[in-house]
């Protein structure tokens with residue numbers, strides 16, 4: 494050993510492979526449907542010792558599907574080689590579970606009490622918030638137990654469940670405490686979407702608009718054509734959009750070379766700097782999906798005002814949001830001093846340089862590193878005025 498040598502003793506790259514498996518199905522808990530059984534077998538491959546499972550279910554899902562626990566038990570009994578369900582618990586749905594630290598504690602207690610080891614599985618059934626909170630518990634219990642996501646909202650199926658992020662809020666800071674932990678399987682069951690309240694249904698399509706803007710002009714055109722049908726809850730119109738949006742999110746995360754977000758550019762966070770800020774300014778009363786719609790509108794008007802985006806394209810984007818029934822403004826946009834703090838939080842979260850994704854055309858994103866505060870304030874004023 495040479496105490497003053499700057500050269501490391503060794504310097505090796507370690508690759509840790511993981512599998513990303515997603516199912517799209519209808520009626521996943523019908524015993525005749527093999528998708529969920531296959532997902533569980535993949536997530537929790539066969540071994541001698543019996544495997545165990547604990548499940549957390551979104552309280553909103555349980556209210557809409559009161560026989561869900563019974564169906565889950567029946568499904569597991571109908572198939573061979575599946576883990577034994579040791580525990581089912583309701584978790585408060587919506588942002589409340591990410592704001593209440595006792596929800597993650599409940600997950601850790603369940604893992605401990607029913608002995609979920611690293612060969613067992615935690616199942617999360619619910620919206621993006623419940624998946625985030627349960628996934629975080631799964632990531633830190635025993636330094637990571639297997640977890641399977643069953644997303645039950647549009648947003649969770651077309652975006653959040655595809656990723657590798659888990660986490661909860663701390664104080665007013667969104668997703669401050671969290672972990673990157675890929676799920677072992679994801680089962681998107683469109684049957685769940687039928688019981689969504691209208692606002693939750695609509696809110697989920699803001700992420701589809703976002704990913705279409707970033708990556709897929711054809712998907713954007715589909716949204717332009719089918720926006721009114723989607724808003725009227727046509728599953729025929731909505732399901733292909735949800736699957737395509739999920740695929741684009743998954744591809745970006747898994748094939749984009751930066752699944753754990755070590756780089757500064759975060760295109761999937763387009764529209765999110767303002768969205769996260771508005772969520773926190775409203776005490777999380779404004780749901781994420783709706784906030785993203787407003788964040789997209791704000792960044793669209795801003796891009797047009799600074800001459801980056803043509804008027805015609807900006808109008809198309811604002812119209813698509815409107816046709817899906819998404820709000821493009823919020824009274825809090827009158828407090829732009831406070832909203833603009835979101836940029837500082839975003840910079841802090843990225844760790845150094847500010848990097849905001851804007852659109853210069855549909856399908857053509859660009860990273861900018863500075864925001865003109867006056868033009869952003871004028872953009873907010875314009876949105877407030879057009880929505881009066």
Ligand SMILES: NC(=O)c1ccc[n+]([C@@H]2O[C@H](COP(=O)([O-])OP(=O)(O)OC[C@H]3O[C@@H](n4cnc5c(N)ncnc54)[C@H](O)[C@@H]3O)[C@@H](O)[C@H]2O)c1
Pocket residue numbers: 551552553554557585586587588591619620621622623625645646647648649652653654656657658659685686687688689690693696697780781782
């Ligand atoms: N991890 C990620 O990569 C990622 C990505 C995007 C968003 N998110 C997070 O996802 C959360 C938003 O998720 P969301 O839009 O799915 O909403 P949500 O989880 O807040 O749920 C909204 C409401 O719908 C109810 N609900 C859920 N499924 C239902 C069903 N099938 N029938 C009836 N009611 C149902 C819930 O109980 C809740 O009241 C935010 O916290 C956001 O930060 C995470």
Ligand SMILES: [Zn+2]
Pocket residue numbers: 700765781785
């Ligand atoms: Zn989002």
